[in-house]
Amino acid sequence: MVVKAGKRLVEEGLIARTWGNVSCRLSDTLFAITPSGRPYEKLTSEDIVVMNLDDLSYEGNVEPSSEKGVHAAVYRQRRDINFIVHTHQYYASALSPLQTAIEIEGVENTSLIGDRVLSIPYGMPGSKKLSENVATTLSRSKGKAYIMTAHGALCLGVDSEEAFRVAERLEEICANYILKQYRKISQSDSADWLSLRNYYITRKSSKGNDYSCQEPCRFYSSKREDDGFIFPSTVENDKPLSSGDGRPVLINLERDFREWTEGKLDPVLSVHHAVYRFNPTVKAIMHVLSPNVLAISRTGEKMYPMIDDFAQIIGENVPLVKNDPAESTMKVSRQIAWLLKKRSAVLLAGGGALCCGPSEGDTLAAAIIMEKNALAMIISYLFDRGCPLNPLETRLMRTFYLKKYFLKAIR
Known part of the structure; x- marks a missing residue:
């Protein structure tokens, strides 16, 4: 039973x-x-x-x-x-x-x-x-x-x-x-989840961090394989790199290193390349465009742990990375890779989030928890109550998770 x-x-x-x-x-x-x-x-x-x-x-x-x-x-x-x-x-x-x-x-x-x-x-x-x-x-x-x-x-x-x-x-x-x-x-006669999110975005982005009109760049999902990584052909990955026979192309971390350092890789490849190169325990990356995560990213806010699942699996916070045209592709890629050393996700200004993990299953779990925590942030605003978890307890839970569960996942 x-x-x-x-x-x-x-x-x-x-x-x-x-x-x-x-x-x-x-x-x-x-x-x-x-x-x-x-x-x-x-x-x-x-x-x-x-x-x-x-x-x-x-x-x-x-x-x-x-x-x-x-x-x-x-x-x-x-x-x-x-x-x-x-x-x-x-x-x-x-x-x-x-x-x-x-x-x-x-x-x-x-x-x-x-x-x-x-x-x-x-x-x-x-x-x-x-x-x-x-x-x-x-x-x-x-x-x-x-x-x-x-x-x-x-x-x-x-x-x-x-x-x-x-x-x-x-x-x-x-x-x-x-x-x-x-x-x-909202003093509305009806209610639906889209209207609720738009209400939140409008009021939060009025503080000067408005990415609500920014069209998100698609970063897709990838997984580590052999000496590099691939973009598997899935429903979400509607434009994966593939060879003539339809198989995903392997991006070799060593072979393509010079192109990456010279900024010759396109922005999507550059980000995935940097994350895998500088974070050897990362085995999968997922671009999350779920509704609540996208809403938070459009307000320019950081994400903090409202629920302890987030504290354990994601980390102490999730910062937002701005897609500044003045910055080089390699610099932005390095920034994302560095931020993912201490957490399992980063927010992309106006473009959802990137989640990663020691397996595809852990990466999916991180994406699910990000969406739930994002909704918790929105709800806290609607009710004007509730606050993030205590930073010390957050740190303790994250440390315990990394020692007990994360190490099992990477073995």
Whole structure:
């Protein structure tokens, strides 16, 4: 049951990478939980860890989820709950920095979730503080959905089906909550996501950093291969470099070094060349043009961690690189490559972002998290509340991620 639920988390887009977890009560003293740092698509029954509810002890060599304390806190507090789905779902996560309770409307919603969705105060992932905050919040509510500040959602049920129904309904409630606020502050009779983003861009770019009319340059996506890199032929890469037989052309980092130093490579090739050359752990690059990331890039703002996924996978912040015609292509390429040494993404003025990682999967996860964090920034502005994570905690989470998860990915 836990294996099936773990795979369902990925299939329904409720998590990115291995973030998020699932557990099931086995008895009054035991519960089963997903492992730490293992791809859910490949889970087997041997990967599931059975834990003692009292002292969190377990047998075997498989390490349980770092959020085991959160699950234990729920089972101790709520004897009516037999299944927990901890998600990093899109709208609930993006709302989480607000630290506000959501009043539930409609009999169908209240009968499933309860009268309110409470916000659980922030605690770093896997910390004792977070588990204690969960226990305290649940002692004040009999609801089945909770939003964990700057983190994600906690969805509870008597079984897996109910827990997943709660997660799905919570997304609908959060999306409607955001659009309702947009209608209120914009004094519009209707609301849609495009209008909401344009509202944000208009007000933010009025401060003198207006890239809203700038047509984004396409940088495409590439991956490291042999002694260079290629632009795979995909839907996103509609204009990849290819040979006569249709195979992608290999750009050799050593062979083409002179052309790069002399500025003879076009801007797209120059940027990819610099990133791969100066960052040996980077195995893939993705140009992200998703709607919210594009909106942030058009305001000229930096991006800061509103959610802790961002702090761990992306870094302490994401600066914006301006495409200054007065600057040489090589200088801009070097700047981007240098910035990507300390983070997994950079914003391109008016042109979205470039994400990179130690694998194509990690790069895609970075792109997903960038889009979610961008929405969190927009929501924070709409509600005039919520702020980035503490810089010290951000640094600690990034360091821990690089030591524990990033090193596994590059091996």
